[in-house]
Amino acid sequence: DYQYNDFNRTPAIRFHDNDFVMHNETVPLEISRGCIFNCSYCDYYLNGKSFGDYTKSLEAVRTTMMHNYERYGVTRYIITDDTLNDSLDKAYFMRDLRNSLPFDLEYCASMRIESFTKYPEMAQIYMESGMRAVNFGIETFNKRAGQQVGKGFGERAKDALEQLYSVWQGEVAISCNFILGLPFDTKEMM
Numbered sequence: 001d002y003q004y005n006d007f008n009r010t011p012a013i014r015f016h017d018n019d020f021v022m023h024n025e026t027v028p029l030e031i032s033r034g035c036i037f038n039c040s041y042c043d044y045y046l047n048g049k050s051f052g053d054y055t056k057s058l059e060a061v062r063t064t065m066m067h068n069y070e071r072y073g074v075t076r077y078i079i080t081d082d083t084l085n086d087s088l089d090k091a092y093f094m095r096d097l098r099n100s101l102p103f104d105l106e107y108c109a110s111m112r113i114e115s116f117t118k119y120p121e122m123a124q125i126y127m128e129s130g131m132r133a134v135n136f137g138i139e140t141f142n143k144r145a146g147q148q149v150g151k152g153f154g155e156r157a158k159d160a161l162e163q164l165y166s167v168w169q170g171e172v173a174i175s176c177n178f179i180l181g182l183p184f185d186t187k188e189m190m
Contacts, residue, residue, distance in 0.1 A: 014067050026076040027068060029107075031056055031084070031093075058093060062100055069103055076132075077107040084109035085126065088119045094129035108133035108173075113160045114153050123167040133173040136161075142189055145182035
């Protein structure tokens with residue numbers, strides 16, 4: 001069990017020459033750790049966190065990105081957070097981050113589609129922040145099966161996807177994950 005108590009205060013995690021980062025490579029970056037959601041199939045010990053828990057400061061993330069840019073020409077990232085869009089505050093954080101950088105930040109991340117329905121303005125803010133690809137863990141369109149695993153959005157996810165597609169108009173690539181064989185799923189649904 002590895003406890004890291006300085007996550008919020010760490011000024012930067014830097015790549016070194018022996019990491020073999022290539023010029024202009026896309027690299028991973030963790031901005032926050034844990035998830036505010038409590039999906040029933042997930043037992044990650046940082047589930048149910050509050051916004052801001054285990055979240056790096058904007059300056060810490062910016063310092064890391066500037067080091068990577070100045071040393072390796074890195075401008076593209078895979079954000080490894082469990083759920084980047086856990087709040088509207090995080091969307092503004094990402095836009096403020098991009099606006100503070102001397103280069104055009106581009107990144108991909110995993111997100112919850114329900115958050116875009118709760119905060120419709122989030123779609124535009126994330127696109128402005130440099131998001132170029134997103135992965136949604138929709139799990140199922142079957143509302144009853146989704147409720148069994150804490151994902152009861154169901155068919156509404158289809159409407160949300162169409163809305164996001166109309167806002168992003170090809171500027172953001174969308175991929176989705178599904179779980180087949182959940183309780184109440186039928187062979188016809190799969």
